Amino acid sequence: MSASLPLERHREAVAAARTASLGMWIFLGSELLFFGGLLMAYLYARTHWPQGFGQASARTHVVLGTLNTGLLLTSSALVALAVACQGPTGRGRWVPWLLGAGAALGTAFLAIKGWEYRSEWREGLFPGPGFALKAVAGAELFFVLYFLLTGLHSVHLLVGVALLVAFGRGTRKKRAWAAPRRVEAAALYWHFVDVVWIFLYPLLYLVNRHG
């Protein structure tokens, strides 16, 4: 890179921040379509098997799912707070702790999800030869999509947790690579994972659950 004047360097820094943010938004756009493909399959299947989907959804662990939703929403709030504490606010020392707390809640989510999967395995709700609800048309398909959607979400969540842990340590040690614009990009990713869950939760846990 050829030598540049201070004004050019400032312009480059501003451009870099914009660039990182825009890059993350576009990446999230592609991720949206990634989940979108599965959601398309879900919508198609649910229109064809409304009763089956209702009965299958009733077998999900709605209490654990609701708890998980709360955990994730809280973690997003903490991460948003971390981003707000950056820069000339004087609260920079909170950033690592907020990021770490967000990561901890995300890990708790994954643990609870793992517990749900274990129960579902025990109850014979894994698709395949031993599926318990074979007589209910569409139930097996519901659970195929349930495991694919939540599984894909969990993989993304794991990546998010790793990002938050890394940036938590990086900001605590004041590393140059843990620059505010990158923390913001990571936070955007975390919020995205949260938003996806907000769609998955009602579609998977709350079908036909009224009263």
Next chain:
Amino acid sequence: MNYLENGHSLRSWLGSTDHKRIAILYALAISAFFFVGGAAATLIRLELATPAGDLVSHDTYNRLFTAHGVIMVWLFLIPSIPSVLGNFLVPLMIGARDLAFPRLNLLSWYLYIAGGLIILAALFLGGVDTGWTFYTPYSTMFSNSWVAVTLAGVFVTGFSSILTGLNFIVTVHTLRVPGLGWFKLPLFVWALYATSIILVLATPVLAITALLVVAERLWQIGVFDPAHGGDPLLFQHLFWFYSHPAVYIMVLPAMGVVSEIVPCFARQRIFGYRFMAYAILAIASIGFLVWGHHMFVSGQSLAASMVFSLLSFLVAIPSAIKVFNWTATLYKGAIHFDAPMLYALGFVGLFTIGGLTGLILASLSLDVHLTDTYFVVSHFHYIMVGGSVMAYFAGLHFWWPKVTGRMYSDTWARIAAVLIFLGFNFTFFPQYLLGVQGMPRRYHAYPPEFQVLNLFSSAGAVVLALGYLLPLAYLGWSLRAGRAAGANPFAATGLEWTTPSPPPTHNFEHLPQAPDEVYGYDPNASLPEPAE
């Protein structure tokens, strides 16, 4: 020191984050894949010269046409113009020093190579016989071939596409030189921008579809199996939701190339610049809404078919506008017939024919007759080969001096262009007739009444193959003994021509000024003498 001289070791090439070197890495890789896919095509046309399936077995033939499709679509056409010409030129055209995320760019190349190697591995293991469209339940329940491995390769190359698209979008938004507004951008940049949006939004759906097919194959999850409450049509919806926009990934960049070449060799600014830019955006957006036109006889609902057909007619309008505008650009210009122009004009003619046959296929009642026949095969080859490949060659020849610093023999290049044009039409026009007469596609052996046209087509393929081999010779020769090109051998507008050929590693010594007008050609101005 230009970018070619900046390091000679293998490591300096394989570890380079310079967009220009990465473009060359892509060019070498896609060329290799083009010839593998072309070898498959050669065997196919050899087999089809006679009605009996006597050259190879049924299963081998089915693997050959699948390999041809998979390689040509994902390993050649989709990366060709974006990852070679786009990578090299977009930063230069907007006055930037590189793409927004140079290391991501290199990662894209490695992902592409990894995916390509996985697909080649599947080929060597014995191949896959589902067709490049992988329709279920054949691919999930009945095929005895390397479906999962091939789809794993496709999945990996998909991420290469997504990251490249992401890179281009951010680059065009954030790295333009001051003063270069959107309506001063070359249409090539507009085309790649729109293509990148499609890359980012459509490819993930392919990824998830591939995942579902692999899961169904390995664990019988039942999402496409009617016995488990699944639906094979769901696969078709998911697959075509990606694959129709994918054809616009393949054709929009080609249109961008043509929009650069025609004004230069007609010495006339492009006619109707704004409509051209809007048409690009219209094609990209409406292109997301027409996927069901591949499914008119699939068993989808009547209402769905009606909507998809209407939208398919609508998406043809912006394409027609572009064809008219390229033609009108020639009016009152000063036309030169250098090789890039011959390729570009060939594109316009062949794309027009291919596009009009697309209109015939969009017509619901006619599609009932013509779908799944050689009419469709010919239609998409007119667009993909007569269109996209021809445009890729046009761009290769137009920007070769900029990339290599050398001129090639224009005489030989023109001979190749004519050979390719003639060979192409001899190969594929008979296939329209075969389709109308009822020959289905993906047929290893066929009834004897189809032989004459098949023979014509196979003969044409020989000419086409020769045409494709010629550039290897004269372009290769130019690298050794071609005369030095100078910064702007074609007196073209565009910021890429203001820097030396080949460009320095950082593209520009001093960042260029945005031009007053994007295609500042004047047919009456005399051309500057070419630099010695």
Next chain:
Amino acid sequence: MNADTRLSANFRLLAQGASTAAERSDLLFNAMLVLCGAMALGVCIAITLFAVRYRHGARVSRGRVGRQIGLEIGWTLVPLALFLGLYAWAAHDFVQIYRPPADALPVYVVAKQWMWKLQHRNGRREINELHVPLGQPVRLVMTSQDAIHSFFVPAFRLKQDVLPGRYTALWFTATQLGEFRLFCAEYCGSEHSQMLGRIVVMQPAEYSKWLGSGTEQPSLAQYGFARFRELGCSGCHAAGSSVHAPSLRGLLGRTVHLQDGRSLVADENYVRDSILLPKKDVLAGFEPVMPSFAGQVSEEDIQALIAYLRAGAEP
């Protein structure tokens, strides 16, 4: 074969159409050929004319061309109008292709790798061949035993994908006597290109004679009735049964109301689903107690049961 197999055959772009649908299809196709040909020719001629006239070195007046909004709007709107017209024409014909006449003769088709199995209403079976009478609408009710196939008769200009797990239908009225090629048009594996057959169109009187001349077998509806009793359907669905089960009289084509509030028209797919997946669309007012017969009935059995219900005998 009607198609001339000599290498030196007289060249015809379109082989003789042999169905009512073909007549309409060919008319539209020829119209589009003319229109598209004109457009393609127009573009190619314009390019050639401009390239020659304005070639570098020629003595002509050149110069920049100003904005021609009128022209641009013109060549946007005129093609748009033409395209909409063509769309409407093709869509209209398409709807006819999907509206079989009420008196269409049903033929039941099962496709499998790599052959076509067909059965006429009176039970007469065919493999890879379909005999039909001239001038009489015929409706094919088709399903696949394995992968997706496609029933394609070029002379009729008709094609319909054949899917596993459900029925798709295709109707036609043959207008020419003779034999016409039948192809499978959806890639289905190794011998996809060998899945050939022929449609044989006969005079109605000869068709009747042919139909009756097969080996003695029960009609499809009679066979369906036999299966209806063997499988125990009449145990619940017969009029005097103690089990509260819906009456099947006149079921096909009737609108039925389901438990979750939806209603639909009971067609072949509905009957098939009810037999194999009885809990899928339960009728309002009934308990979901019907057992599934998956594994106990073949595709041909289901088609026979449908034929029996269609025949209207008192279940």
